[in-house]
Amino acid sequence: MSIQLEEGFCHRLHNATPNDTELFESSHTVQLLSLKKVGKFTEGVDQPSDRYRVVLSDGTHFIQAMLATQLNDMVLEKHLRRFTVICVERLSCNYVQAKRLLILMAIRVISQEDTKIGDPVSVDGTTLPTPAPEKPQQQPTTKSAVQSSNSSKPAPGNSNAQPSTRSAAKTNWHPIEGLSPYQNNWTIKARVTQKSEMKNYSTKNGEGHLFNVTFMDETGEIRATAFNVVADALYPRLEEGKVYYVSKGKVNLAKKKFSNLTNDYEIGLEKNTEIEECLETTNLPMIKYNFTTVADLHDISKDSTADVIGILKEYSDVTEIPSKASSRMLKKRELTLVDKSGSSVRLTLWGNQAENFSPEEQYPVIAFKGVKVGDFNGRSLGMVSSSIMTQNPDIPESHALRGWYDSGGSDVSFQPQTSTGTYSGGTGGGGFNRSEIKPLLDMKLEANRIPDSDEKPLFFSTRATVMHIRGDNIAYAACETCNKKVIEEGAGWKCEKCDKTWPQPCYRYILSFAVSDHSGQLWFQGFNEVGETIFGRKANEVIEIKDRNDAEYNVLLYQACSKTYNFLLRAKRDSYNDQNRIRYGVSRILELNYKEECQALLDLMETPWGQQGFTGGSEF
Structure with a gap:
């Protein structure tokens, strides 16, 4: 079969600006001339995902680009290799220190070829990249070096694309998955998918308060934290679900014990950090999921986090248990989730989440982001402060699960992910098995x-x-607020814990x-x-x-x-x-x-x- 590549595509891409939405969102047929894994950028620290640089050819010219990390499986499964013809369905264009960064966001394999099609040459006169891995360049540290860097000229055809003002930075933002401690001048356009409450802390150096948010764009997620005065200034300006331009933060190595994200880096929000709300929110998903099936939870280690989507099969009333760390009572509610794997798992909601939970319909689809995996007599899940719960989300996985359950999935006999115990010095409790x-x-x-x-x-x-x-x-006479026993006193029933008096008790079995x-x-x-x-x-x-x-x-x-x-x-x-x-x-x-x-x-x-x-x- 004769393959016709889209002649002129590389030239158009070379001269494009980040605002050329039609070019980036339409389909283009090209060939891969080279596919190379990019070396690690942080010495001594493994990246969670490899990065791949590719060379695209339209038969006349070739140009370099990067694969988004969500496409790595196509490389690992050998769907992408040298001379593969692909259809580029979506890509993004950004500038980092006046250098163009093209990222392939969605592609489709058309055919596997054995030879190069045509005799393409580079659009800017360079040659094909050699297989030798590149090493990161050290940041300039002297004033003259900074001036030299700032005076460098952009590539031919890009004289109007280099960000030089605040308004220009709004169109030339940096992808989250490309952030690293080696970059200082960056701007991200990202959605806030999670915002914590303001938290107090105490250390040997004193006391303070902080909050953290999760920023997400189409390439990845990153956690950002603000302390004390900065936290007071930024907390009311950031809202969950909204999109912001963020710049002048400090990129550090992530503290994994405080984060459930796979990103190796996090952002420190500082006094000079600039945050501006963005009203243009196209191509930014609300939440980025990496779902694990219920049956595969056994492959995830204890205390790790996972994204899970399932049908709510049943749920319990709110109950109270004493805290191990203090004498106060904790409110909890247990949900049972099932999915296509034929397994069920128990997930626990705590505190306000447990009290305020209400299913939108019978057997809704619920997606969970970043829930904690436990080994409470098998495998169990628990919501933590950074977890996100969404009922009936408008995503393909949700629609597929809804269709499966309504067309016969409700008749499946589900296998619990928990198991009952035999005595061995005490065991935990799970679900009915x-x-x-x-x-x-x-x-x-x-x-x-x-x-x-x-x-x-x-x-x-x-x-x-x-x-x-x-x-x-x-049954016993109970308080409507805390469910504790109330005592008849005069014309009412008094709860000593809540110090309230009710005209009638609420009986509980x-x-x-x-x-x-x-x-x-x-x-x-x-x-x-x-x-x-x-x-x-x-x-x-x-x-x-x-x-x-x-x-x-x-x-x-x-x-x-x-x-x-x-x-x-x-x-x-x-x-x-x-x-x-x-x-x-x-x-x-x-x-x-x-x-x-x-x-x-x-x-x-x-x-x-x-x-x-x-x-x-x-x-x-």
Whole structure:
């Protein structure tokens, strides 16, 4: 097949300015004459991504450019090599110290050729680059050297493109992935995707405050931090979602323990840093994701961060747990996410995020940026201060996931990324795991092996039937704000913690009930979420029935029994009335989804265990 390259493209590109949007956004057919990995720029520090320089030919001329790092996989997978013919679908043009920097942002492979097409020459008279790696040039340090650098002339045809004023800098900005400590005169055009709260700190040198933001453009992300007086001045000027021109900051090596970004550098915002809002926001995505499937979370190390997108299968009520570092109570809410990998994972929201969370619809798609990976009895996720959560984002991955779930994904039997524990000095608790369901007798024997001195709980998954519910003390009067017990005082109900008085209490379940399976019987304890699942109504309604009519209340208790549920249990040794015992608290209760249960049994029949005994003929 005869390949026709776009003659004149390199010449047009050589004389283009960053405002030639039509040229940069349209498609062009060219050939790769050279593909070379660029050497590391920071001695002793590995870059998170390699950079590749390419030479593009239109058959008549050739010109140099860089590959955006998101295209590196095309090189690693051998889709790009010497003499490959490609279609350049989008590129960007910037100037760094009066030098043109072309970056290929989106390309498509057309064919693989064995020879060069035509006899191209350079548009500026240079020769093809040699394979020897380039070394970074040291910055000039003397006044004369700076004057010499500032007086250098731009390449032919670029006399009007060199940034010389503040208005010119607005069109000649620098890509984030090209920033390094070796550059001083730069301007980035970037969107603020995350802005932290103002934080206080204390060191041996004194106290202060700071905040940080994440800047993002189409090439990458970088974290920026401001301290004290600078933080006070810049904090109200930066808003999440808006785009800014940023210049005169200091580029340093990133402190990885404070950042979840892959960038090896970060920006220090200083007194002379210039920030100006940009109203032209084209070609700047709202958030840059690098998604990991739920099933692949096992390949990510503990305490690392990941971007995850999934369907919200279910979520819990807000609960409180005591902080390990202090005596204050922390609010949390747990979400269960599923995706096409057939796996599910538990993700925890904390504080205001937990209280304010509300799904936009049933089973929404939620994308998470920079959540922390934990090993809480398997793999779990947690939101941190720099994490970003977006419901139903307008991105291709979200639309694909929505279509998959609505067209049959909801029928999949998902495998949790958490697992239940056996005793080994204490384990963490995860989500309900159907594949590790234990009979009540096995649970009891295993829990009884917990040493008397060990206060760490065990977690189990089990399936059992409710046989009896103690009805004498089924709920307690609670505060509407903190859920603590309130005391009747005069004409109202007072909460000592909140120092508030309510005209009526908000009742919350506190259940003790017996369950049974084929191996035996145990007593479980559960709180509000458990009671609402078992009774199918709020605790206020049940207490109203109990106070009004004992017979109707007894019927309600009877109707709540003889139903089977999946339980996630927390078994812990404690002392009651000077008696040492094992207490089984219900962490989660799930009504049986018989479609999922049947699918799980069918999946089990396909395993070697399910196929044992079948030899192709009758056994009878």
